[in-house]
Amino acid sequence: MAYTLNGIDLYNTYGITASHALGSNVAMAGVFDMPQRTGKTYHDWGDSDSVEPWVREDEIMFAGRDIQFSGFLTGTTSAINTKLQTFYDAINAATGLSIFETPYHSASGYIKTVIPEHMNGGCTVKMTFREPAVALTGTLPASGTSVAYMIDNIPFSSFGLYLSKADQLHNLPENKEQYFTKYGQEGYQIVKRKHKILEINGFVAGSSLSDFTSKIEALYKVFSSSGTRTIVLNSIVTVVCFATEGFKIENVHYSNNGVIGRFHINLMVKSVAYYDAGYDADLNTYISGLSIALSDAQLTKINTFLVNYKTADSLTNLSDAYDVMYYLGNETAESSLRNLVKRAHDAVVVNSPTFTAYEGFAGDGISSYIDTNYQIDTDKVNYAVNNASFGIYYRSNIAAANIGSGCRNGTTSYISMRVRDAGASSMSAILNQGGSFGAAPVNNSGTPGMFISSKTSAGSSITYKNKIAFAARTASVDAIPDYNIYLGARNDSGASAEIYSNRQMAFAFCGKGLSQANINNLTDNFEVLMDANGKGVIA
Amino acid sequence: MRNYIIISKEQADAVRGRHGKYSALEPVEFPDGKFAIPERCIDDPEFADIKVTLQKYQKEGIVQDIEDLNEKSERITIEENKYYLSKDYWVVKSLISTTMELKELPDIKELNEIFLIRKDITTSVNKWHK
Numbered sequence: 001m002a003y004t005l006n007g008i009d010l011y012n013t014y015g016i017t018a019s020h021a022l023g024s025n026v027a028m029a030g031v032f033d034m035p036q037r038t039g040k041t042y043h044d045w046g047d048s049d050s051v052e053p054w055v056r057e058d059e060i061m062f063a064g065r066d067i068q069f070s071g072f073l074t075g076t077t078s079a080i081n082t083k084l085q086t087f088y089d090a091i092n093a094a095t096g097l098s099i100f101e102t103p104y105h106s107a108s109g110y111i112k113t114v115i116p117e118h119m120n121g122g123c124t125v126k127m128t129f130r131e132p133a134v135a136l137t138g139t140l141p142a143s144g145t146s147v148a149y150m151i152d153n154i155p156f157s158s159f160g161l162y163l164s165k166a167d168q169l170h171n172l173p174e175n176k177e178q179y180f181t182k183y184g185q186e187g188y189q190i191v192k193r194k195h196k197i198l199e200i201n202g203f204v205a206g207s208s209l210s211d212f213t214s215k216i217e218a219l220y221k222v223f224s225s226s227g228t229r230t231i232v233l234n235s236i237v238t239v240v241c242f243a244t245e246g247f248k249i250e251n252v253h254y255s256n257n258g259v260i261g262r263f264h265i266n267l268m269v270k271s272v273a274y275y276d277a278g279y280d281a282d283l284n285t286y287i288s289g290l291s292i293a294l295s296d297a298q299l300t301k302i303n304t305f306l307v308n309y310k311t312a313d314s315l316t317n318l319s320d321a322y323d324v325m326y327y328l329g330n331e332t333a334e335s336s337l338r339n340l341v342k343r344a345h346d347a348v349v350v351n352s353p354t355f356t357a358y359e360g361f362a363g364d365g366i367s368s369y370i371d372t373n374y375q376i377d378t379d380k381v382n383y384a385v386n387n388a389s390f391g392i393y394y395r396s397n398i399a400a401a402n403i404g405s406g407c408r409n410g411t412t413s414y415i416s417m418r419v420r421d422a423g424a425s426s427m428s429a430i431l432n433q434g435g436s437f438g439a440a441p442v443n444n445s446g447t448p449g450m451f452i453s454s455k456t457s458a459g460s461s462i463t464y465k466n467k468i469a470f471a472a473r474t475a476s477v478d479a480i481p482d483y484n485i486y487l488g489a490r491n492d493s494g495a496s497a498e499i500y501s502n503r504q505m506a507f508a509f510c511g512k513g514l515s516q517a518n519i520n521n522l523t524d525n526f527e528v529l530m531d532a533n534g535k536g537v538i539a
Numbered sequence: 540m541r542n543y544i545i546i547s548k549e550q551a552d553a554v555r556g557r558h559g560k561y562s563a564l565e566p567v568e569f570p571d572g573k574f575a576i577p578e579r580c581i582d583d584p585e586f587a588d589i590k591v592t593l594q595k596y597q598k599e600g601i602v603q604d605i606e607d608l609n610e611k612s613e614r615i616t617i618e619e620n621k622y623y624l625s626k627d628y629w630v631v632k633s634l635i636s637t638t639m640e641l642k643e644l645p646d647i648k649e650l651n652e653i654f655l656i657r658k659d660i661t662t663s664v665n666k667w668h669k
Contacts, residue, residue: 056587291560337561350563351576352583364541366605366624367567367577497565500629 003027003069004101005111006094014087015080016071016125023251027070031105032216032261034223034246035065035134041244042195042268046176050195053242053270057226062246064132067107069100074122084116084123100129104209107131136224138217150232151222153289153343159222160204160215161263166233167199169272196269198231198239204249205260212259216249219263223247228270230291235284236275240291241267280306282318286340290332298331298533305529306340312521317341321518322511323381324374328487329360329395329506329535336361337370345374350497353488358533359395360506361488369489369497374510376407376415377482382512385432385480389514391452392417392487393507393526395537404499405508407491409434409481416490418499419451419465427470429453431461435476448503449538450523456513466538467523469516485510506530542578543622544593545601550574554592559585569622570632570655578602605630610647614640617653628656 003010003018010016018027038061042051073080091098091111100107109131117124141158149156149163156163173193180187204219206212222229223243231239247265273293275284283303287294294302306318315321318341326347330336333355337347353361353368363369376383383389392405406415413434419427428440431453441463455461460472481493487508489497507526514522523538530536551566551574558564562585566574580586581593608623608631609615617623617633625631625647632655647654 334561346561348557348561348563349585350565351567352562352580352585364577366541366543366630367565367575371563497567498629 002101002103003071004099005090006098007101008090010071010087014090015073015075015083016087017073019070019072019124021068021070021252025253025255026104028067028102028104028252029070029250030065030067030248031102031107032213032249032252033065033067034136034220034243035063036246037061037244038063041242044176044194047192049193050173050270051268053228053268055227055242060224060226062134062136062224064109064130065134065246066112067100067105067129067131069102069125069127069129071125071127072122073116073125076121077118077123080116080118080123084114084125088114097132098129104213108133136217136220138214138219138221140221141218148232148235150230150289152230154222156202159218160206160212161202161219162205163200163202163233165201167201168197169199169233169237169239169269171196196272198241198267198269200263200265200267202263203260204263205258207258209254209259212261219247223265228291229267230289231267232289235288238273238275238287238289238293239267240270240272240293242270243267279303280310282306282310282340285343286338287335288343290335290338292332292334294331294335301529301532302327302330304532305525308528309521309525312525313518319381321382321514322509323379323383324372324485325507325509325511326370326372326487327507327529328370329356329358329393329530329533331357333361339374345372345379347372347487356504358530358535360393360504362396362504363488363500363502365500365502367497367500369500370487370505371491372485372487372508375482375484376510377480380480380510383480383510384512385478386455386458387513388432388480389452389454389509389511390415390417390431390485391450391507391509391522392419392505393450393530394419394448395504395506395535396502397448398501398503404490404501405485405487405505406430407481407483407485408493409479409483410493413477413479413481415481415485417451417453417463419503427451427463427465429461429463429470430473430475431455432478432480433461433473433475434479437476438472438474441470441473447537447539450507450526452514452519452522454514454519456515464516464519464523467516467520506535541605541624542602543575543605544578544596545569545603545622546574546576546596548572548574550596550600551576554589558588559583561585564589567630568657569630570657575622575630608647614638625654625656628654628660631656 021029044051097108112128112130115126143153147155176191178189180189228240228242249261252261322341324345325340328336339345347370351368353363404418408414414430416430449466453463458478460474462472463470483491483494489500492498527536527538566576605622608625616638619636
């Protein structure tokens with residue numbers, strides 16, 4: 001394991017042997033640290049608690065870092081001084097940045113200090129090397145399924161990170177600065193609170209030096225990325241935060257079994273959300289890792305919906321009957337795009353449809369829609385060709401021909417919800433059907449609300465509007481088109497969207513075939529949720 | 540107002556795809572082979588990474604409010620080279636400026652000297668009942 005300065009071996013040339021940094025069994029300290037940010041990292045508004053993070057990509061800049069080398073020389077005092085002087089001469093001969101190569105890192109910078117400490121027959125050397133520009137490159141590990149500890153939905157363990165203790169988070173922050181003028185007695189001003197701190201202490205472990213290094217680089221990447229971080233602790237606390245001081249890796253131990261080092265970071269907290277253990281399990285999974293927490297009032301309303309609906313339909317979990325369920329009219333756009341059933345198939349919005357809290361998303365009839373990321377034949381669990389349901393709660397009722405949701409495979413098979421054609425005022429819903437079709441049911445002029453297509457046997461499907469069944473839609477072929485379900489447009493064979501809608505949608509789902517009783521339970525309970533925010537549209 | 544920025548295929552390819560945490564941009568192809576992006580995407584924080592590019596497209600290109608064609612009304616007025624949203628044929632492009640006074644406009648597919656319709660929309664959506 002060679003240690004070289006500008007290509008010159010410290011041991012062979014200067015007699016400097018690498019030893020151990022304090023609390024470590026390697027000679028280097030600070031070599032894995034992430035440096036602190038420079039410039040303005042947040043703005044502290046006096047009229048609100050906490051701070052406004054400055055975390056745009058162009059606002060994020062970093063300082064350099066000090067790395068320390070520990071070594072020793074042996075010999076007489078005179079001989080040691082001669083070797084040190086030779087070393088110092090080499091250091092001072094450098095006219096530009098020096099390259100310090102170690103088994104752990106190749107650093108470009110300059111030597112700040114060398115501090116020898118003489119003792120009988122030898123001398124220890126502490127050298128501090130300044131690395132002005134640190135490459136914070138790395139690759140983020142893949143997002144995981146829901147686990148107890150996560151950073152941006154990536155499990156701690158994927159970073160090789162194991163938590164020992166998270167401190168300070170539950171402290172009440174100090175008051176912000178008070179401004180007042182008072183004579184003769186102590187004055188005061190009632191002010192907002194400073195930001196919270198999340199202090200994480202733990203360790204990072206790698207199976208080899210290269211594995212350890214790649215895990216540290218992944219931590220560089222995640223904590224240097226633009227935006228805030230969402231950290232989930234023990235599945236019950238979600239912290240939205242950002243790093244300004246970098247992190248420290250100390251007490252590094254390297255052995256045949258791998259490398260391990262203590263990890264320490266202080267994060268500035270923007271917001272904290274606590275999960276109520278009394279909430280329904282599906283709700284806790286749904287809100288885990290949200291970057292914008294839902295209000296307690298809204299959580300209570302959703303919890304009531306889930307508990308009452310699942311009780312009515314005798315479901316333990318939504319996943320007993322459904323594959324995807326989106327409460328599109330939730331409090332935030334982020335939560336509205338989340339799948340209530342499981343931490344998969346979260347939707348994305350395409351071309352910025354308009355979101356209105358408690359109401360939902362609406363396209364413009366030209367290009368915007370929601371892609372559920374639910375590729376229906378590939379991803380189906382409960383949904384089946386002759387046992388399926390597809391539902392949407394439309395808040396608006398707009399007569400137009402060119403509107404719809406679903407997907408199709410050419411003209412072979414369709415999942416399609418076209419709820420009101422202009423002129424004919426008719427319903428044209430199709431569920432896993434193709435070939436030659438029977439007539440579309442009619443008489444859908446007028447009211448908006450919950451539209452559910454259900455198929456429980458081959459050959460026909462039935463669509464319900466606000467619990468009332470239309471005539472069955474028959475077709476000669478039963479087949480599932482294997483494309484992502486779109487909401488507010490129809491996916492045309494995976495190639496493009498078509499028949500865009502400008503209706504506002506508050507809810508959508510896919511799952512098993514539903515009975516009239518199931519449809520009644522779902523419609524009634526969801527309407528209670530919509531009414532709780534004054535946004536229900538079913539008369 | 541449904542303002543759209545009209546761009547070329549090359550420009551569309553440069554910005555198409557996932558952006559931010561929950562969003563995607565998918566420029567749509569209009570009947571004349573041009574592509575379009577909703578102007579509101581410029582102010583969507585999810586598209587912050589391409590905001591400068593979108594602003595450049597906005598500044599250098601054409602921005603048009605796409606109005607309804609209202610082909611079921613008794614009179615329609617159209618302007619040459621403007622895009623309209625048809626009830627039956629999605630976005631169409633007018634080839635001339637004119638005012639048509641008709642109690643009932645024929646299927647605009649028949650008016651191929653007046654309207655350009657995307658080639659892959661072969662049948663009136665209103666009749667196309669699936």
